[in-house]
Amino acid sequence: MRLSIGIISLFWATTVLASSNSRFFKRVNNTGYELKKGPLDTPWTEEVGTDPWPEYPRPQRQRSDWKNLNGVWQYRNASDGEIASPPFGQDLGQSVLVPFCLESALSGIMAKWAIWSWYRTTFEVPSDWNSDNRVLLTFGAVDYEATIFVNQKNVTFHRGGYFEFTVDVTDYLSVNGTNELVVHVYDPTDKDLIQIPIGKQTLEPSHIFYTPCSGIWQTVWLESAPISHVTQLDISADMEGNVNVTVHASGNQTSGPVDITIYEPGSDEIISVFSGESNSPFQFKVDSPKLWSPDSPTLYNLTVELDGGKDVIHSYTGFRTISRGEVDGVQRPLLNGEFVFQFGTLDQGYWPDGLHTPPNKEAMVYDIQTLKKIGYNMLRKHIKIENSLFYRACDELGLLLIQDMPSLRPSVPASTAPCSENLRTKNEEVQKEFERQLDLFIEQHKSYPSIITWVIYNEGWGQEKKRELPELRLTDHIRSLDPTRLINAASGWDDHGAGDFHDNHHYANPQCGTPFYSTPSTPYDPKRIGIQGEFGGIGHNLTAENLWKVEKAINEINGTYEIDATLEHWNYRAHILLSELRDQIEKFACSAAIWTQTTDVEGEVNGMLSYDRRILRPDLDQWKADIQALYDAASARGGRNYTMVQVQTGF
Incomplete structure (x- = not known):
């Protein structure tokens, strides 16, 4: 067929x-x-x-x-x-x-x-x-x-x-x-x-x-x-219409002819056909492309033909440029040359029935649609990687992704390592394997338009600091693999100046690009972008019908950062915290923030949605107004006049 x-x-x-x-x-x-x-x-x-x-x-x-x-x-x-x-x-x-x-x-x-x-x-x-x-x-x-x-x-x-x-x-x-x-x-x-x-x-x-x-x-x-077939497709397209492609191919040939056909969005009309060689980077340009963004997630379908059509694959791309720059004296993340405040959730990607695997595509897309419905334009995929259809859905629905590398366990006891205190990594072999998988992580995901930032380490988990500070060289290494995105080298805690972001984690109140902070976070570094990598985390308990019915998990619910007695109180507290965040955008250097979290997970009850996805906590009118106020505050500080869009349907 x-x-x-x-x-x-x-x-x-x-x-x-x-x-x-x-x-x-x-x-x-x-x-x-x-x-x-x-x-x-x-x-x-x-x-x-x-x-x-x-x-x-x-x-x-x-x-x-x-x-x-x-x-x-x-x-x-x-x-x-x-x-x-x-x-x-x-x-x-x-x-x-x-x-x-x-x-x-x-x-x-x-x-x-x-x-x-x-x-x-x-x-x-x-x-x-x-x-x-x-x-x-x-x-x-x-x-x-x-x-x-x-x-x-x-x-x-x-x-x-x-x-x-x-x-x-x-x-x-x-x-x-x-x-x-x-x-x-x-x-x-x-x-x-x-x-x-x-x-x-x-x-x-x-x-x-x-x-x-x-x-x-x-x-x-x-x-x-066929014997000679496409094994990997690397493609990136920027706001100027420049497309960089590498078509990796199997077989004994060092290279072979490649033809790429680009189609007009939403049509079978061919824009142009471009040619190159497999196993080597090549470039071409599309004139006046329609750009990809959260409020206009335009995608271009394309066909790749190897060796005169012996192997034919179908793919897509989106034209957008991710960069950083100074806007009115503050370091900002830029999308297509403009500062757009990024506001999203910490997204764990867990399901009570399938754990790492959603029950079906409809369920998976429901989470993304819900976030768009509330007003978010971003999510941080937290120390987990999803299936490819998840990234396609984010590309198509228009959701910016901050993508974490799955972390090592936080530390190992001194008794198992040649040191007087806990180590972040047990030995050099552990670090080497982490880095091998870090390469796989980048190589397999670097062509999705929605991914805008890579995160190497979360809160010091597996982040070595005794033998060396690996994020200093890993940041440069990731840029060599993928120069098109920003890098958050250390989300929260042990920040040593690497990467494009200074990331603060603080529950429940934000401390985003501010002149105040709490340990183990560090003072804001104005040479980099200020991001609130995690905050909020306020919880609201539920009846047993919607809880993870495991005694230990239920007993640990009170470990939540804050518990609010009713949904009305929960929404009130959220309003206060989002108002604080708005103030920090207006007064200081806050450029992005991540609310904890998309859904409840097992013993955690601080999600937009309950773990079973049957309860939506936010008062939508209130949340939409509060989130739009964040975007408006950023606009007043030199950002793009960004307005929330209605969630797309039809998936």
Whole structure:
């Protein structure tokens, strides 16, 4: 099947591709799956069924010939050392729904301490795929280490719980058409004080640290592609119409011809066709482009053809420039050359039914639409990475993203390290692995227009300061990988002057670019942009119906920074805090702020939404007025006259 997507929204095209090519594999035991009753569900939990996430999962590099492998697989808990004897041809005894974390209710397992695990399924390759092509197997994300076997052959190993990986399985496929896929997963989380990038995950959840996510938690799929095919597409487009592209390609050729067709937004009309060579950067220019911004998130569809059309992929881009500059004597973040105050939420990306994985696309988009509805123009994706369709939704709905690198556990005790006090990293090997995954993080996400800032460290978690100050060199390193965005080297706490931002964390009141501060934050540095990286965090307790029904979590609710007795009091306190923030924009150097948070999570009750997404706390009229006042205050300080826009619909 070949699909032209110039005339439709690319986000909708993912659904079209899925429904037009939904040849799901023959399952090895699609009976026995049962949705577990977890501590809390959402309005979408019962809608998931057994063919979850049918959309094409990688919107910036879409191919027509693909096959979704999500659904009911077999599962068995394992123990250390079992990888030496994989369970080929064996019934594993339990049914698991891929792609949901093993600890989640939607997985059908709700595992505890899923350190070692086995998955198994079978699949068939569609008979109408080009027999001269290669068959590629891709995992959106597996937490944490995955060893992949196809027809009893070890075909690849991957480490890193948040990243996509692909393996060419053509040479391992069975001649009789039925293929066995077995996956071994090792996910220690924080067992035995190991240090790996895990964000908020812990084997012993407590208040601000949550239930872990082990195993396959993003879509698994097959694709047909020629021997020489596009493996990565790097694309950035600026406000002047300059487009920088690198088309990475497989095969033995060092380079090959590439043709890129750009379409008029919302149309199949071709603007122009540009040519270059694969595996080398090239540039071209689009005249007078319509710019991307939160109030006008214009996207341009494009087609990439490699080697005269042997490999064809569909993608998109948005024209915008992210920079910093001095506006009326203050360092500011600039979007398309103008200061726009950035106001967003701390977004943890957790779901009570799927944990790291939303129950479906509709649920995921609902969160983003809700933030736009309230008046936010930004979110900080907090020490977690989402699936690719999340970033596509932010691109299309117009939400600026401050994207964190998932952090290491905060520290390790001195007894496990050669030092007299706690260390941020256990040893140099931990730091080296963190940096390897930091590179994956940038490389796999640097083409999304909505991402405007990278965050390296959060509140000193895993931020070494005994052996060296790594953020000083990592800031330069990230700029070499991606010079198009700003960098927040240390969000809160241990700031040593690196990056574009001076970031203050303070609950509940803001201290944004102000001449006052509280430790462990540091005095405002006027040479950089002032941002309130976290504030607010005020809570409002709920009835048991909408709470995470785990006794420990409920008992720790009073650990919330502030508890307000009623929703009326909660909204009143929010008004006071937002008024303080407005004053700091008017009087001082505040350029951006992040309210804690989008939703409640487990024992936290300080979200715009309850954890189950059934309760919306804000008084919308009040919040819209207060947020517009922030934008107006920034406008009076030399910023763009930014007005909130109505949330887009139709997804």
